[in-house]
Amino acid sequence: MAYDPGNVFARILRGEIPCRKVYEDEHALAFHDINPQAPVHILVIPKGAYQSLEDFSAKASDQELAGFFRAVGEVARSQGLVAPGYRILANHGPHSHQEVPHFHVHIFGGRPLGRMISKT
């Protein structure tokens, strides 16, 4: 399936809809999730047009890959999450219930996060 340039995160990247920005550099944009699942719930997205980790890991340049994952770490540090701890999560495809087809990493924190995944 081709990348859909009308997806909501592509629209945020183009400035067509607003977001509560946390961090931005040449490779990544981070902003608060509109429906937070933890006291801190931030999404980090690459600036390139990738649907999920599947094509990001296969097609992105080394600079994009390094820049993106450095941004994830930088956001966690800047939010004070290193000492208390945090979780990152990236969904791909139907079993994961990925909703937005632009690669994103969720950063959760701000409270103890319980088990790794739901049993259901």
Ligand code: 5GP
């Ligand atoms: P996924 O299930 O694709 O991994 O997660 C998509 C996430 O994007 C969800 O947590 C959802 O709340 C968030 N989201 C969907 N639309 C918007 C939006 O317009 N703005 C922001 N900030 N987050 C959104």
